[in-house]
Amino acid sequence: MAEILTTAHNAKRMYRFDLTQRLVARLTKNEAVVGGIGHTNFDLWSAGHRAQNFYMLGSMGLAIPIALGVALAQPDRKVFALEGDGSLLMQLGCLATVATLAPKNLTILVMDNGVYQITGGQGTPAAGGADYAAIARGCGLPNAGWAADEADFERLVQQCLETDGPHFIGLKLDDQGPVTQTERDPVQIRDRFMRGMGAKKSKLPG
Template sequence: MTDRANTFEIRRREVAQRLLDENPDALVIAGLGATVWDLTAAGDRHSTFPLWGAMGGAAAMGLGLALAQPEKRVIVVTGDGEQLMGLGALATVAVQRPGNLAIVVFDNESYGETGMQATHTAAGVDLAGIARAAGFPTIVSASTNAELDDALRTVSSGKGPVFAWLKVRAEASPFALPPKDGAWLKDRFRRHLLGPAAVGE
């Protein structure tokens, strides 16, 4: 972790809470580790699918869901490390251009979950620039609370695909773990979305 990331104003738990409160009908994919705990602390909803440990897969999973459910807003909430591992997916998202997808990166410039090692964003890698170069039509960044309202409004209703790059304070928050069984979580999500027949009930 860098000293500066310690001082970022935006608090990730508050953003997670706002994302769920302001988008009650959205389908949410939570990236691995801390973003999963953030969204669980904000309310373990059946419409959230937490990835737990599948690093690099969050944007791609959000893309598939957004294409399959074009009437729903799909919001991916993930970390900088997770997104850095899945950069190729940003190009595919931009090419597929799902209007209902928003990707929100909580960038604490660290691999928080594994001990706060600095990621490449600490060295200046510009995730919004990468999204822009890939062809995302809508990109927002926030590093202060004053910039957050606009960014979150765009996540909720901006023309997708939206890429939102939020610099969040590098801090450890109390654990809030969702259920651990991946197959059970998958069925819970499918039941919520498609009804009991989708899971053989």
């Protein structure tokens, strides 16, 4: 076990796009990834579109519930929710729901930069010291924790892929912005994702 416990205070601040690329590189079994509103899904898009990616363009706070729905519908597929800290604050109750239903195939990644980056970097109301991994543990996800650095993140992702969840990894971010923007065409995003999930078959190309 790690000699030093990783906490919200000593976790390395990392680059969201780098972490997203590292996650995507480890996905070899058509795992589903739901990218939360804003820069979280922008960087998922920038990491290279996959048919199993869903990009939110609104409904702030629903990345984890959407991923939970996918996980319940397809228990044999691993599902990742990428959610921002401000977004999670809007829907904290969903952590209790996840703990109660305990889907083995769900992993929650919280991208915590402490600010609403897309609206100009205003601080979130968690500035007083709210610790998302501690909140998750309090909701009934006992293994929730922070990634110490990039290598630790890769180790934790691999653990999520190889063991039963639900898993929760907190990621402290630096202040770098997103690489590009997601193409905002919700119907096309939904159509591609359904095909990626095998839930829709169509002779229309795409």
